[in-house]
Amino acid sequence: MRQEVKKVIVEICQKAKVASAQLAKASAEQRNKALCSMADCLERSCAQILEANKTDVEAARAKGVKEALIDRLILDKKRVNSMADNLREVAELPDAVGEIVKTWTRPNGLIIGLLRVPLGVIGIIYESRPNVTSEASGVCIKSGNAIILRGGSDAINSNMAIGNSLREALEQSGLNKDIIQVVPVTERSYAEKLMTMREYIDVLIPRGGANLIKTVVEKSTVPVIETGTGNCHIYVEGDADLTRAIDIVINAKCQRPGVCNAAEKLLVHQSVAKQFLPKVVSALNLNGVEVRACEKTMQLLPNLKPAVEEDWGTEYLDLIIAIKIVENIDEAIAHINKYGTNHSESILTADFNKALQFINEVDSAAVYWNASTRFTDGNQFGLGAEIGISTQKLHARGPMSIQQLTTTKFFILGRGHIRQ
Amino acid sequence: MRQEVKKVIVEICQKAKVASAQLAKASAEQRNKALCSMADCLERSCAQILEANKTDVEAARAKGVKEALIDRLILDKKRVNSMADNLREVAELPDAVGEIVKTWTRPNGLIIGLLRVPLGVIGIIYESRPNVTSEASGVCIKSGNAIILRGGSDAINSNMAIGNSLREALEQSGLNKDIIQVVPVTERSYAEKLMTMREYIDVLIPRGGANLIKTVVEKSTVPVIETGTGNCHIYVEGDADLTRAIDIVINAKCQRPGVCNAAEKLLVHQSVAKQFLPKVVSALNLNGVEVRACEKTMQLLPNLKPAVEEDWGTEYLDLIIAIKIVENIDEAIAHINKYGTNHSESILTADFNKALQFINEVDSAAVYWNASTRFTDGNQFGLGAEIGISTQKLHARGPMSIQQLTTTKFFILGRGHIRQ
Numbered sequence: 001m002r003q004e005v006k007k008v009i010v011e012i013c014q015k016a017k018v019a020s021a022q023l024a025k026a027s028a029e030q031r032n033k034a035l036c037s038m039a040d041c042l043e044r045s046c047a048q049i050l051e052a053n054k055t056d057v058e059a060a061r062a063k064g065v066k067e068a069l070i071d072r073l074i075l076d077k078k079r080v081n082s083m084a085d086n087l088r089e090v091a092e093l094p095d096a097v098g099e100i101v102k103t104w105t106r107p108n109g110l111i112i113g114l115l116r117v118p119l120g121v122i123g124i125i126y127e128s129r130p131n132v133t134s135e136a137s138g139v140c141i142k143s144g145n146a147i148i149l150r151g152g153s154d155a156i157n158s159n160m161a162i163g164n165s166l167r168e169a170l171e172q173s174g175l176n177k178d179i180i181q182v183v184p185v186t187e188r189s190y191a192e193k194l195m196t197m198r199e200y201i202d203v204l205i206p207r208g209g210a211n212l213i214k215t216v217v218e219k220s221t222v223p224v225i226e227t228g229t230g231n232c233h234i235y236v237e238g239d240a241d242l243t244r245a246i247d248i249v250i251n252a253k254c255q256r257p258g259v260c261n262a263a264e265k266l267l268v269h270q271s272v273a274k275q276f277l278p279k280v281v282s283a284l285n286l287n288g289v290e291v292r293a294c295e296k297t298m299q300l301l302p303n304l305k306p307a308v309e310e311d312w313g314t315e316y317l318d319l320i321i322a323i324k325i326v327e328n329i330d331e332a333i334a335h336i337n338k339y340g341t342n343h344s345e346s347i348l349t350a351d352f353n354k355a356l357q358f359i360n361e362v363d364s365a366a367v368y369w370n371a372s373t374r375f376t377d378g379n380q381f382g383l384g385a386e387i388g389i390s391t392q393k394l395h396a397r398g399p400m401s402i403q404q405l406t407t408t409k410f411f412i413l414g415r416g417h418i419r420q
Numbered sequence: 421m422r423q424e425v426k427k428v429i430v431e432i433c434q435k436a437k438v439a440s441a442q443l444a445k446a447s448a449e450q451r452n453k454a455l456c457s458m459a460d461c462l463e464r465s466c467a468q469i470l471e472a473n474k475t476d477v478e479a480a481r482a483k484g485v486k487e488a489l490i491d492r493l494i495l496d497k498k499r500v501n502s503m504a505d506n507l508r509e510v511a512e513l514p515d516a517v518g519e520i521v522k523t524w525t526r527p528n529g530l531i532i533g534l535l536r537v538p539l540g541v542i543g544i545i546y547e548s549r550p551n552v553t554s555e556a557s558g559v560c561i562k563s564g565n566a567i568i569l570r571g572g573s574d575a576i577n578s579n580m581a582i583g584n585s586l587r588e589a590l591e592q593s594g595l596n597k598d599i600i601q602v603v604p605v606t607e608r609s610y611a612e613k614l615m616t617m618r619e620y621i622d623v624l625i626p627r628g629g630a631n632l633i634k635t636v637v638e639k640s641t642v643p644v645i646e647t648g649t650g651n652c653h654i655y656v657e658g659d660a661d662l663t664r665a666i667d668i669v670i671n672a673k674c675q676r677p678g679v680c681n682a683a684e685k686l687l688v689h690q691s692v693a694k695q696f697l698p699k700v701v702s703a704l705n706l707n708g709v710e711v712r713a714c715e716k717t718m719q720l721l722p723n724l725k726p727a728v729e730e731d732w733g734t735e736y737l738d739l740i741i742a743i744k745i746v747e748n749i750d751e752a753i754a755h756i757n758k759y760g761t762n763h764s765e766s767i768l769t770a771d772f773n774k775a776l777q778f779i780n781e782v783d784s785a786a787v788y789w790n791a792s793t794r795f796t797d798g799n800q801f802g803l804g805a806e807i808g809i810s811t812q813k814l815h816a817r818g819p820m821s822i823q824q825l826t827t828t829k830f831f832i833l834g835r836g837h838i839r840q
Contacts, residue, residue, distance in 0.1 A: 202812075375837070407817050410786040
């Protein structure tokens, strides 16, 4: 059994490595054409994809999977078309590969340059949403990388159908179909083997819940980019525009509560707590949000549910928010750096110095002044499609788009130079 | 016991995290002053450092450690002065922290920027050379990072003495002395605990032999940057200037054979093998180099020692080279990508197209055209002091200097912006 797992995974990895070397030689034009042909092929194979998806959805329902998760799993013609449109949009994005980032000449005449190149092979380990199969493939091919996809068991038939359609398109475009490979077995041992393939895989990106990410971080010897957990904070200073503050809090909490850049915590300066909290709590309640409150907030609004220690570190991904009154900006920053997940935080204030302190001292990928945290997103930042939002500091931080899936190499041009 | 290990390591990590937050607020002037005061303090405590080093050297001799390793371990007044000078040079380098890399405005008026900031806490796990204690500390403080140093047991007394001197200087400069911490116990369990401190340490950089690096890569949950293993190749094309080629091969192999950018393999196009190999082998022999040869080379020069399969993957770090005759550039590139360590490789050719193919297709951090591989080094590239040479693709590739020890964060300035 263990031998079989190893054989399957090593074979996938070896094929991916060969395919990535071939893709690295393809021109931007070839890559963009392949993306468009992948889009066409997805639309052409819509019936097969929906058929496979139906099998997954029925199996999930039979297993008693929650409807919220079924909704993430389910595909229809509109969703397949939107996957295809996403690939066409990626084809339109500017290219990153092959850029000469800079060159300089050393005193001895040696010319040194930095060339942007693909990473090579990217592994994605993800949960139920089958559209990730096509979106991640698109961004990887745009940036010249081969991709190995290991999706969740609930979506295996959908993922295989989408993968087969994309591979067919690659072949028709004259590229190696192994640029995209879906691991056909979802048993855990296969994913774990994949995490040890450092010789073949250049980076592993987990996309999904906190547990999935934790497992990959702990078990992988392949470099991992941690993504997506967002326990995001909004801090309202004493001099904030309180009317705007309510709009921002409601937007950050309610516009799409199930995503990583939604606000989960509200910190309020003690000087405006009495004035601001009743208003914001009533607006939150009107929007169906459950409010959990710190002790000081409970004194002002005794009907709220008290927050417990665990609340401060929790990403609810739901219509729930916890509120804490703080003495000053230092306490707010310390609280965020202690309990946050280094994703997105916002300060609402009129004071430049306070905004600057917050931007400098809050240790997160995206730090806002007077805006909703909901903008942390590749498209909203103007970077184009993204493969995830990195919450670690190495390699890429924040939304990862085409450029973040590349690396550089030094090239050195001499005329017989030797070191003295 | 295990509780004790955990307590010691967690305490060091917590102190480092606090110190790094304080250092992040220090100005470039304060950091540079601290570096100069560290240099002065090292020179002032020279006697204590040499005394501690003597203990280490005696213990190593008693244990029967090889003289080559003793030479790496041993300090004298000149070496201590050179450590101090290195710190003064680092102080003179341009600053990286606080740079606004770029800003742009979105159609909705949101201003987005990218700010360069320190990584936070850097862990270094290294072997016998005690000067790493001071060099790594210098580069980390320059880039605004706290550092945790875990050196080898052979150098523990030297490392502690150097660390104490540097910490004293930090305190005198008004900075937190915990910016630099040397793990006082060299037992393996302490290093292994350090490798799990993902909550506190932002990156772990192993510096040393292949085994050390492999262990850290396999055991660490903290992001690792793999450094330093260099099985470097020189490929001589059919149209290369063969006189220059001999100079380059001799320089790359012999100028300093024990370092990672020294050439370990020579690949020669079959069309010039007969003409070139006797000359280069005789020059290598004159320089005391043992030559190991592929089968085809053995046919030309039957007195050489035959190379075995293992040779192609070995970093000798010694006056040994293995030679292989290849049919063409494609075979050369495939061989390098199969057996190399993605460090530094050079093609010697007059042909621009071949050079371009080599630069594009060889998957290494530094790819040379008509020059010795010995230039892969932060100072030689004009980047300043380095903390190691990354052979992986994530975050940093090639020599890592000040900028590679930083990350960026997005800052987003709004006027009450909410997402539509």
